Amino acid sequence: QKEVEQDPGPLSVPEGAIVSLNCTYSNSAFQYFMWYRQYSRKGPELLMYTYSSGNKEDGRFTAQVDKSSKYISLFIRDSQPSDSATYLCAMSALDDKIIFGKGTRLHILP
Amino acid sequence: DADVTQTPRNRITKTGKRIMLECSQTKGHDRMYWYRQDPGLGLRLIYYSFDVKDINKGEISDGYSVSRQAQAKFSLSLESAIPNQTALYFCATSVRGGEQYFGPGTRLTVT
Numbered sequence: 417q418k419e420v421e422q423d424p425g426p427l428s429v430p431e432g433a434i435v436s437l438n439c440t441y442s443n444s445a446f447q448y449f450m451w452y453r454q455y456s457r458k459g460p461e462l463l464m465y466t467y468s469s470g471n472k473e474d475g476r477f478t479a480q481v482d483k484s485s486k487y488i489s490l491f492i493r494d495s496q497p498s499d500s501a502t503y504l505c506a507m508s509a510l511d512d513k514i515i516f517g518k519g520t521r522l523h524i525l526p
Numbered sequence: 527d528a529d530v531t532q533t534p535r536n537r538i539t540k541t542g543k544r545i546m547l548e549c550s551q552t553k554g555h556d557r558m559y560w561y562r563q564d565p566g567l568g569l570r571l572i573y574y575s576f577d578v579k580d581i582n583k584g585e586i587s588d589g590y591s592v593s594r595q596a597q598a599k600f601s602l603s604l605e606s607a608i609p610n611q612t613a614l615y616f617c618a619t620s621v622r623g624g625e626q627y628f629g630p631g632t633r634l635t636v637t
Contacts (some may be wrong), residue, residue: 424566448623448624449624450624450625457631458630458631459530459616459618459628459629459630459631460569460616460626460628461627461628462624462625462626462627465624465625504568504569506624508623508624510623511622511623511624512576512623513559513571513574513582513584513623514623514624514626516568516569516570517568518566518567518568519568
């Protein structure tokens with residue numbers, strides 16, 4: 417079983433819809449959870465950084481961590497065409513090096 | 527100016543050649559990382575360094591070496607390039623592990 421599983425997509429949704437992106441993981445030692453966004457031909461940029469379980473909200477973005485199920489989610493409300501990108505989940509046990517998911521390609525249709 | 531810069535941005539080289547990719551940062555971070563990104567395989571860690579005297583192998587270090595010349599500079603070398611090292615290479619810096627800042631990437635093609 418891979419340490420971090422993420423559906424590669426592509427995921428296409430209409431503008432204004434709520435987007436749900438997910439990752440599962442197998443290592444129970446992970447306690448730091450991140451979401452990165454990567455536009456085409458650019459480096460990844462950090463969107464959300466959370467520690468342990470629970471929710472974190474930042475504008476239209478909400479990150480959710482369920483450690484009991486080893487499942488993390490990123491929700492995007494009122495999705496915009498500018499949200500079209502690849503979204504990478506990432507995790508760390510000791511906040512040193514991190515393991516990335518393979519990324520989900522998201523297309524927001526105008 | 528960008529906080530994390532990588533040179534060159536694009537490079538085509540031949541099998542067997544030695545090549546160096548360079549990374550510089552102005553963020554003042556101690557931690558620096560090198561990753562490669564391949565379609566379908568995601569981002570994989572090659573090497574990382576938590577300070578000038580600290581170098582650690584990542585998931586896929588075979589065929590690569592690194593040098594941390596200063597806090598701000600971290601270079602990646604391919605001693606004898608092979609075609610399966612064709613990929614997009616990213617440098618990143620951080621204060622803490624999860625909050626990483628990436629450079630724009632170097633697209634390397636080995637023919």
